[in-house]
Amino acid sequence: xxxxxxxxxxxxxxxxxxxxxxxxxxxxxxxxxxxxxxxxxxxxxxxxxxxxxxxxxxxxxxxxxxxxxxxxxxxxxxxxxxxxxxxxxxxxxxxxxxxxxxxxxxxxxxxxxxxxxxxxxxxxxxxxxxxxxxxxxxxxxxxxxxxxxxxxxxxxxxxxxxxxxxxxxxxxxxxxxxxxxxxxxxxxxxxxxxxxxxxxxxxxxxxxxxxxxxxxxxxxxxxxxxxxxxxxxxxxxxxxxx
Amino acid sequence: xxxxxxxxxxxxxxxxxxxxxxxxxxxxxxxxxxxxxxxxxxxxxxxxxxxxxxxxxxxxxxxxxxxxxxxxxxxxxxxxxxxxxxxxxxxxxxxxxxxxxxxxxxxxxxxxxxxxxxxxxxxxxxxxxxxxxxxxxxxxxxxxxxxxxxxxxxxxxxxxxxxxxxxxxxxxxxxxxxxxxxxxxxxxxxxxxxxxxxxxxxxxxxxxxxxxxxxxxxxxxxxxxxxxxxxxxxxxxxxxxxxxxxxxxxxxxxxxxxxxxxxxxxxxxxxxxxxxxxxxxxxxxxxxxxxxxxxxxxxxxxxxxxxxxxxxxxxxxxxxxxxxxxxxxx
Numbered sequence: 001x002x003x004x005x006x007x008x009x010x011x012x013x014x015x016x017x018x019x020x021x022x023x024x025x026x027x028x029x030x031x032x033x034x035x036x037x038x039x040x041x042x043x044x045x046x047x048x049x050x051x052x053x054x055x056x057x058x059x060x061x062x063x064x065x066x067x068x069x070x071x072x073x074x075x076x077x078x079x080x081x082x083x084x085x086x087x088x089x090x091x092x093x094x095x096x097x098x099x100x101x102x103x104x105x106x107x108x109x110x111x112x113x114x115x116x117x118x119x120x121x122x123x124x125x126x127x128x129x130x131x132x133x134x135x136x137x138x139x140x141x142x143x144x145x146x147x148x149x150x151x152x153x154x155x156x157x158x159x160x161x162x163x164x165x166x167x168x169x170x171x172x173x174x175x176x177x178x179x180x181x182x183x184x185x186x187x188x189x190x191x192x193x194x195x196x197x198x199x200x201x202x203x204x205x206x207x208x209x210x211x212x213x214x215x216x217x218x219x220x221x222x223x224x225x226x227x228x229x230x231x232x233x234x235x236x237x238x239x240x241x242x
Numbered sequence: 243x244x245x246x247x248x249x250x251x252x253x254x255x256x257x258x259x260x261x262x263x264x265x266x267x268x269x270x271x272x273x274x275x276x277x278x279x280x281x282x283x284x285x286x287x288x289x290x291x292x293x294x295x296x297x298x299x300x301x302x303x304x305x306x307x308x309x310x311x312x313x314x315x316x317x318x319x320x321x322x323x324x325x326x327x328x329x330x331x332x333x334x335x336x337x338x339x340x341x342x343x344x345x346x347x348x349x350x351x352x353x354x355x356x357x358x359x360x361x362x363x364x365x366x367x368x369x370x371x372x373x374x375x376x377x378x379x380x381x382x383x384x385x386x387x388x389x390x391x392x393x394x395x396x397x398x399x400x401x402x403x404x405x406x407x408x409x410x411x412x413x414x415x416x417x418x419x420x421x422x423x424x425x426x427x428x429x430x431x432x433x434x435x436x437x438x439x440x441x442x443x444x445x446x447x448x449x450x451x452x453x454x455x456x457x458x459x460x461x462x463x464x465x466x467x468x469x470x471x472x473x474x475x476x477x478x479x480x481x482x483x484x485x486x487x488x489x490x491x492x493x494x495x496x497x498x499x500x501x502x503x504x505x506x507x508x509x510x511x512x513x514x515x516x517x518x519x520x521x522x523x524x525x526x527x528x529x530x531x532x533x534x535x536x537x538x539x540x541x542x543x544x545x546x547x548x549x550x551x552x553x554x555x556x557x558x559x560x561x562x563x564x565x566x567x568x569x570x571x572x
Contacts, residue, residue, distance in 0.1 A: 046466040071468030078462045084323035085458055085513040098456050099468045124513075140459070144467070 001058045003179040004045070004074070004148050008053040014040040015051070016203040022148065022181060022196075027174040029194035030183040031214075033224055036200035038183035039079055042150045045181075046076045057147070071099035075146030079153045079183075081137045086124040089117055089136050096143030108143050115139035115169055131162030138169060149173055151182045155189065167193045187239035191215055191232055199223060215239055249510040253524035257305070260531045264301040265293060267535050299433065303425040304534040304548075305527040306436045307493045310443065310485035312526020313519055315500025316507075317447045320454035320515030321478045322387055325508075325567060329500035332386070333374045333393030334367040334483035338490035339421055340397045341366020343404045346417040359420065360435050363491020370397055371483040375476060382461070382472060386479055423494035423549020425534055432492045439488030446481035447519060450474045455516035496549045498556025499526050505563055 002021040009018045015037040022028050030038040044051040047070060055062040057073055065073065075096070083092060093112055094103050112118040115135045120128070125136060134154060141149055151170060155163040163186070171193050174180040184190045190197055190211065197214040199207040201223045207214045212232055220228040220239070227242040265274045270292060277293025279285075314329040322331075329335060344350065345362040370393050378389035408414035453474035456464035464471050489496070503526045504518055511517040533551050540546050 043462075048462060048465050066468075067470060068468040071466065074466075076462075076466040078460070078466070081459055081463060083458055084460075085508070085515065087458060087513045091512060091514060092459070095455060095459060095463075095467070098452055101452075137459075140463075 002056070004055065004057050006045075006053065006055050009041070009044060009055065010052040011037070011040050011044050011049050011203075014203050015044065017053070018198075018200075018203075018205055019053075020198055020205070020208065022179040024147075024177045024179060025175060026195045027171060027180040027182065027193060029190040029197045029211075030181060030200060031185075031187060031190050031197055032200035032206075035202070037203040038200060039152050040203075041200075042076060042152050042181065042183060045148075045150060046070070046074050048076075068099050068101075071146075072144065073146060074148045074150060075141040075144045077137055077141045077149075077151045077154055079156065083125045086126040088121070089123055089125060089128070089139075090121040092125055092136055093117070093121075093139045093143045096140040099144050104143075107145055111139045111142035114142055114172065116165065131158050131165075134158055134162060134166055135169070138166060142169075142173065146178070148179045148181065151180070153183050153185065155184070155186065163189065187215060187220070187228075188237060191237035191239055211237070249507070249521050250524065253521055253528065256528045257524055257531075260528050260535065261301055261305065264304065264531050264535050265297050267538050268292065268297055295430075299428060299430045300425050300534065301531060302430075302433055303428050303436065303493060304531040306433065306440050307425060307489040307496060308499060308526035308528065308530030309523040310436070310440050310489040310526070311496060311499040311530070312503040313444055313447060313523035314482040314485040315502075315526070316504040316515070316518040316522035317450075317454065317478050318482050318500070319504050320457065320518065321475055322384075323457060323460070324387075325505060326501070326564070327387070328498075329482060329486040330394065332390040332479055332483050332486065333370040333397060334487040335490045335495060336394045336397035336401065337370020338363040338367040338487045339495065340401045340404070341369070342420065342491060342494075343401055343417050346413055346420070347404050347407075347409065357431050357435070360432055360491045364435060364439075364487055366397075367483060367487020367491060370394075371480065371487065374483075375479065378476075378479075382475065386475060390479075419547065420494050421549075422547035423496040423552070424537075424545075424547050425493050425530075426545065426548075428492060436488050436492050439484050443481040443484035443488070444523065446477055446484070450478050450481070451516040451519060453478070454519075455514060458515060494547075494549055496530060497553040498560060499530055499552055502556055502559055502563070503529060 003024050005021040007019050010016055018041060032038055040049055043049045045055060062070060094108050097103050112121055115138045117135050117139050125133060154166050167189055170180050170182055194211060197211055198205055199214050206223055207219055215230050217228055217230050229240050229242050231238045272289045272292050274293060277289035280287045280290035281294030311329060318329055319325055319327045342359045342363040345358050350362060374389045374393045377392060378385045405414060453469050456467050456469045461471050504522045507518060507521050507525055511521055534548050537546050537548050537551055
């Protein structure tokens with residue numbers, strides 16, 4: 001049974017009739033041009049957007065979930081986060097325990113270890129580099145131990161080292177019998193890390209399947225409007241505009 | 243939570259100290275112990291009269307007003323994610339001032355005696371609050387600040403009208419002096435309004451401390467972590483308005499306490515808005531009580547109003563804070 005599945009999910013005209021399934025151990029990539037509905041879809045799953053249609057987790061409708069139960073099931077790393085106060089890294093990560101109403105030291109330390117931020121846990125978030133901060137935000141979500149982790153463009157504005165570091169963390173989390181849905185602009189990273197891809201255009205799913213099914217030159221050209229070179233046999237795979 | 247906060251015991255020690263100093267401060271030298279014991283045992287001595295009837299109400303009022311302003315400032319800054327937010331922003335203090343001014347003008351609630359101003363102030367704060375909550379619609383924090391500002395402006399304008407048409411110069415003088423803020427000559431009766439308000443407002447805000455912590459990372463993150471952001475925001479505003487409305491209706495405007503106290507304490511509470519509430523209440527109490535001791539020490543013929551002193555001292559500190567903030571967040 002799918003860890004999470006949506007049935008004809010719609011958010012006014014921004015997401016239209018979207019049905020996907022995510023199983024434990026899988027990493028699903030959402031790709032598509034700006035304004036395709038990637039963030040809106042992720043937001044609808046955590047209750048930030050009202051939606052039509054249905055969302056189930058292992059056969060049970062999310063409508064039956066309390067706010068807290070939903071937050072324990074699904075964790076979101078939004079596209080942009082900022083801390084209003086210069087709080088410490090450890091305190092930020094501990095905030096991730098709010099859905100559980102505790103400050104489970106073990107879960108917090110494990111999340112910091114997974115995200116590789118335990119080395120600077122006492123530093124203030126406003127003193128970190130962009131790459132370090134991105135991993136702190138990720139550690140905050142990991143501390144809540146969500147069954148489904150949603151990450152909205154988690155590697156935007158990061159250098160290649162931190163891009164791989166963040167994607168490795170997400171991939172590792174998926175393999176631990178969780179589910180990960182990640183919105184990405186970098187199609188090479190999507191090909192390299194994701195088991196399944198959903199290509200969105202103007203709120204509609206144009207293609208859904210394995211990277212080799214979705215990342216075809218003709219499909220990408222029709223969606224993005226530019227010629228694209230695809231070589232999925234290389235390691236790492238390459239998907240670049242011509 | 244991860245970081246341990248150790249400032250509360252120190253603030254309690256300070257609180258006890260300033261309370262004792264405040265009870266001992268006055269034009270007539272009196273033993274605080276003797277006065278307190280005589281008053282508690284209903285011994286009709288001068289010391290009992292001075293301590294029990296004059297200095298104790300004044301001290302307790304200063305502590306309660308300070309605690310209310312300190313806590314409401316911490317709550318509001320946490321809610322709005324803005325270190326420069328202050329309790330006056332929710333409109334309750336201007337509403338309370340307008341309510342009280344109306345009593346001075348029309349002589350309403352005459353049967354309530356000295357409490358008439360307090361009751362009217364509280365009613366004014368409640369009306370301002372209801373209007374503000376109605377105007378802010380969904381209760382999103384960003385809308386709350388706009389709605390509060392609008393109601394504050396309207397209440398301020400109405401207050402100016404009341405002042406403009408004051409029936410006689412004495413009524414106007416009385417009103418202006420009251421607005422300047424003071425805890426002297428209020429009597430223990432005022433505490434019957436202020437203490438329940440402090441408890442109710444404080445508990446309402448305290449129940450929302452997780453929301454304030456979650457809002458550190460923004461509304462989206464807070465919502466995704468299961469927080470009822472809009473409903474919780476309304477509760478924080480309600481708690482703040484009760485605290486501010488009650489303290490303004492009892493003591494007039496005591497400026498800058500709600501703005502400065504959370505600022506000064508933030509470094510000692512690991513910058514966590516949820517951990518700032520109780521220390522801000524305690525420090526607010528210490529600050530207002532200390533300021534009231536200074537008011538009594540100043541060698542002027544007429545006593546300087548407490549609200550004037552806090553503004554005089556608070557304004558330069560505020561400017562320093564603005565400069566410091568502008569450097570921290572380029």
